[in-house]
Amino acid sequence: MNQKVLLITPAMPQSKYSIFRQSETECTDAEVWMAVLKQYGYSVSYYDGQFSTETIEEELQQKDPAFVVVFGKLCQETAMLECCVKAKKQDPSIVTVIAGEHAQLAYRRMYQDGVDYILNGYDPVSLIYVLGGSTGRWQPNGICHKVDGVWQQIPAKPYDIRKLPHADRTVFDANRDRYRFLGLAHTASVRTAFGCPHRCTFCSVPYLNKGIVSRRDIVDIVQEIVSLQTDNIYITDDDFMTDEERVREFLAAVKEAGLHKQYICHGRPDFIASHAELIREMKEAGFAYILSGLEYISDSMLAAYGKGFTAGVNEECIRVCKDAGIRLAASFIVGPDYRAMDFRDLLRYITDHDLKYADISILTPEPGTPLYEQYKERRMTEDASQYDRCHLTVRPMHMPAPVWEMLYSMLSRRLAQRAKKSGIIV
Numbered sequence: 001m002n003q004k005v006l007l008i009t010p011a012m013p014q015s016k017y018s019i020f021r022q023s024e025t026e027c028t029d030a031e032v033w034m035a036v037l038k039q040y041g042y043s044v045s046y047y048d049g050q051f052s053t054e055t056i057e058e059e060l061q062q063k064d065p066a067f068v069v070v071f072g073k074l075c076q077e078t079a080m081l082e083c084c085v086k087a088k089k090q091d092p093s094i095v096t097v098i099a100g101e102h103a104q105l106a107y108r109r110m111y112q113d114g115v116d117y118i119l120n121g122y123d124p125v126s127l128i129y130v131l132g133g134s135t136g137r138w139q140p141n142g143i144c145h146k147v148d149g150v151w152q153q154i155p156a157k158p159y160d161i162r163k164l165p166h167a168d169r170t171v172f173d174a175n176r177d178r179y180r181f182l183g184l185a186h187t188a189s190v191r192t193a194f195g196c197p198h199r200c201t202f203c204s205v206p207y208l209n210k211g212i213v214s215r216r217d218i219v220d221i222v223q224e225i226v227s228l229q230t231d232n233i234y235i236t237d238d239d240f241m242t243d244e245e246r247v248r249e250f251l252a253a254v255k256e257a258g259l260h261k262q263y264i265c266h267g268r269p270d271f272i273a274s275h276a277e278l279i280r281e282m283k284e285a286g287f288a289y290i291l292s293g294l295e296y297i298s299d300s301m302l303a304a305y306g307k308g309f310t311a312g313v314n315e316e317c318i319r320v321c322k323d324a325g326i327r328l329a330a331s332f333i334v335g336p337d338y339r340a341m342d343f344r345d346l347l348r349y350i351t352d353h354d355l356k357y358a359d360i361s362i363l364t365p366e367p368g369t370p371l372y373e374q375y376k377e378r379r380m381t382e383d384a385s386q387y388d389r390c391h392l393t394v395r396p397m398h399m400p401a402p403v404w405e406m407l408y409s410m411l412s413r414r415l416a417q418r419a420k421k422s423g424i425i426v
């Protein structure tokens with residue numbers, strides 16, 4: 001019996017301006033599920049569309065899989081669906097599956113021809129189940145499939161991340177030069193938690209894993225980091241710094257293991273601002289960059305999107321990172337509610353605060369979140385490839401869309417010039 005599984009992550013659309021433009025990171029979901037498939041005896045290969053020189057069709061020809069499993073974000077949705085159609089075109093008996101975080105939030109959008117299953121939870125055993133493997137006493141959950149031509153859903157349950165094996169790094173190790181993040185070469189991605197306890201209204205993360213935060217044990221995380229053949233680690237959690245005690249436990253475990261690696265993580269400005277000493281200790285332990293969503297420069301906009309802190313906190317966050325010598329990759333949201341002066345003020349803020357690693361993204365209400373419904377009347381497109389946070393998807397409030405887009409392009413260009421001058425992007 002052909003037990004070959006091909007995992008696919010399609011290429012991401014190119015962004016206009018981003019300090020992450022030259023970064024390529026692993027799809028940890030795909031790598032973890034790859035490890036699970038191998039545990040169950042499947043023969044697995046992984047096609048990372050970010051850098052593969054083969055087309056999907058060529059990969060399908062070469063690998064001749066019985067099962068194709070596609071992972072991706074909202075902006076990759078069309079490409080994910082196309083992968084399923086291409087697999088069916090090559091061989092109608094190939095079983096096609098869509099999984100990953102976008103599938104959790106917006107699975108109904110992908111109830112389409114060419115797709116056999118959508119897995120809308122984190123439980124990887126659901127994949128073994130749909131592939132026909134033996135799952136013992138496991139109870140099916142998080143599976144959408146067609147019965148007599150009608151899509152049905154077995155609801156997903158919150159998943160305990162501690163049950164997952166370590167990611168399979170076969171593709172990462174074979175492509176040492178491809179995976180890099182910000183200034184760090186050969187950067188491995190490590191996920192330590194699902195979800196986020198905060199509720200910023202523009203963000204989809206709180207809706208993942210049924211709204212339940214699940215964290216790995218620090219001992220297990222450090223064991224995984226020890227095993228990685230690289231000195232650069234990107235902790236991909238949307239917010240690694242939610243709990244001072246946990247961060248301190250991580251620092252102590254890294255020290256005890258005698259690790260001298262460099263780390264990148266995400267953290268909120270209010271946590272950073274109120275933990276100056278901890279940030280200094282993180283720098284000493286090897287944290288080179290912290291990615292933080294400063295989001296807006298005014299109290300009113302921060303309040304409107306439920307950030308729960310003020311512009312003064314952002315100022316303090318910038319100061320704490322500077323004092324500690326940690327590079328702050330500060331991200332800002334450019335909203336459809338912007339007036340012309342807001343674009344100008346943001347550029348001035350970034351320049352005045354000498355934020356070398358400043359990134360901007362366009363407010364993009366995502367399907368599966370309340371904001372998507374809230375902006376229903378002003379939605380400009382249903383084309384998922386436009387939902388990459390670099391395209392306007394909501395009609396601007398104070399000016400015609402082409403004017404807003406021109407101001408956004410001007411801001412992007414100015415920031416790109418700054419980043420090039422500093423050697424952050426080429």
Ligand code: SF4
Binds near residue numbers: 293
């Ligand atoms: S923006 Fe960050 S802090 Fe806010 S909900 Fe999303 S992940 Fe959590």
